[in-house]
Amino acid sequence: MKKKIIPFLKYLILGITLFFLFKTLASNWDKITLEIGQISNAEQIILAIATGVTLLAHTWSGLVWTWIIKEFDQRTDSSGLIPVYLHTNLAKYLPGNVWHYILRVNAATKACGSTAVAALSVILEPLLMAAAALITVLVGGIFVAYNTSAWIVIAQVFALAVVLCGIHPWILNPVVIFLQRLKIKKNQSGSMSSMLKSIRRYPLLPLLGEIGFLGLRSIGFILTLYAIGPVDLNQLPLLVGAFSFSWLLGLVTPGAPGGLGIFEVTAIAILQYTIPEAQIVTATVLYRIISIIAESVAAGLSWLDRYLFA
Template identity: 55%
Template sequence: MMKQILRWLILGGTLFFLAKALKDNWQEVATIHIDAVGWAILLIATGITLLAHTWAGWVWVWVLQELNQPVCSSEFIQVYLKTNIAKYLPGNIWHYYGRIMAAKNANVSPGAATLSVLLEPLLMAAAALIIVLLGSQFITAKTALTLFIAQLVGLLGVLCVLHPRFLNKATRLLQRMKAKKSASNTLQPVPLSLEKYPLRPLLGELGFLALRGTGFILTLFALSPLNLSQIPLLLGGFSFAWLLGLVVPIAPGGLGVFEATAIALLQQHFPPAVIISATGLYRLVSILAETGGAGLAWLDERLF
C-alpha cells in the first residue's frame, strides 16, 4: 500500500512540476522557431540516438559473451531493438522479459539470459554516474560536496556489485535457493559466473551514454546556439536526468522523470523555455529512434 502511495506521490509531483514549468514559460516556448538547419540537426540527433540503441544492443551481446554464451551479434542486436520499445508499457519490465525469452529461444541458458538483463541497467547506472561525476558543473556550491559524496558512494557501490567476487557469490546463492525450491533435486543447476570484471561492457555503456547525450545536445543546439564549454555541463545534466528516469520505477522509459530532472538541473544555466522545448523534442526524437530501430530490425529479419 505504501509503495503504491509513494509511486502516485512521485508521479503527481513530477507532473505538477512539468505543468508549472510549462505554464510559467509558455509565452517564451511559443516564440521558439526551428528553421531548416534546425530540422536537419534534429534529423541528425535522431540518427545518433538510433545508433546509440544499436550500440546498446551490441553491448548486450558483450554481456552475454562475458557469461560464456556464444550468440550471434546481428540476431541479438535485432532482438534488442525490437524489444526496446516495450519499455514504455506499464511496469517498465517488458523489454527485459522479451529479451530473456528471445535469449532462451536461442539456446542461451535461462540463468545467463536473466543475469544479462540484470547486469545491463547496473552497467548503465555505473556509466551514467561516471559521466555525472566528470561533468557535475550543474551542482551548486551549497550542495556540491554532499551530492558529490552521494554520487561517489553510489558509483562505488554499483562497481562493487559488478565485481565477479560479489556477483558470483550472489548468483550461486540464488541458484541454491532455487534448487531447494525445485520439485526435483536430481537436476543440478549449471554453474553461472563471471570470469573477469565486465570492463568492456562498462566501457560500452559509457559509449551508449555519450551517444545519447550527443543526441540531446544536438536537440538543444537546434533551438539555441551553444558553446563548447557548455558540453560537459549538458552531458552531466543529461546523464543524471537519464539515470533518474532509469531507476524510478513509476516512469516507463523514464517518461516525465527525465524531463522534470533535466529542466530542474539546467534551467539555471539556459533559458527555461529552451530547456523545456529541448526536453520535449528530445523525447520525440527518442521515441522516433526507438520505433525506427524496431521497424528496421523487423525488416532486416524478414528480408535477410
C-alpha cells in the same frame, strides 16, 4: 499492505512529476511555440542528425547487451539479439516498466540456453548503465559547477563504489551460481559443475560500452539544444553531466515508464540557470519526441530484419 502502498507510491511519484512538467510547459508555452516556429531548415537538419545519433545509441546499447551475455562465456548470435533488444525497447513505456526486461529474458534464454544467465544479463545492464551515468556525472562536475555541498559529491562517489563493487565477479558469481542451482535437478548433480556458468573477469568492456551509449545520447540531446538556441562550448561538460544525471534519475525512479517526466523535470531544474528556460524546456520536450521516434524506427527496422530478411 505493502502490495497496495508500493503501486500507489509509484503512481504518486509519476503524478507529481507530470504535474510539475505540465506546469512548466504551460508557463512557457508561448515561448516554446515561438521557438519551434522559428526552427530553420538548417536546424531541422540538426534535429534529424540528433535523431540519427539517438538511433545509433540504441543500436549500440543492444550490442553492449550481447557483450554482457558473452561475459558469462556464452556463444551468442549478436545479429539475432540486437533486433530483439531494439523491438522490445518500446515496451518500457507500458505500465509496470518491466515488460521490456521480461521479453529480453525470454529471448536471451532461447539464445544461450540458461534462464539464470539471461536474467542476470538483463539485471546487470541497468546496473552498468547506472555506473556509467555516475562516472559521467562526476566527470561532468555538474554539482561542482553549482557549488553544491561536498556531501552530495561524497554520496555520488559512494554510490558509484557500491555499484562498481556489486558487479565484481566475487559478488556477482555466487548470485549467478545460486540461481542456476535452483534450475538444476538433483539427479543431474554429478554434472552440475560443468553446467554452471559464471563471469570470468570484471565486465570492464560492457561498462565502457555503456559510457559510450551515454555519450551518444548526450550528443543527441546537445544537438537538439543547439537546434533551438546557442550553446557555449565551455558548457559541454556541464551539459553531458546534467543529461547523464537526469537520465539516471529517470532510470532508477519507480513509476516512471522510460523515465517519462523525471528526465525532463530534472534537466530543466539543473540547467534553467545556465540555459534560457524556454530553450531548455523546448529542447527536453523535443528530445523526448526524438527519442521515441528513434526507438520506433529501431523497432521497425528490427522487425523488418527479423521477418523479411531472416
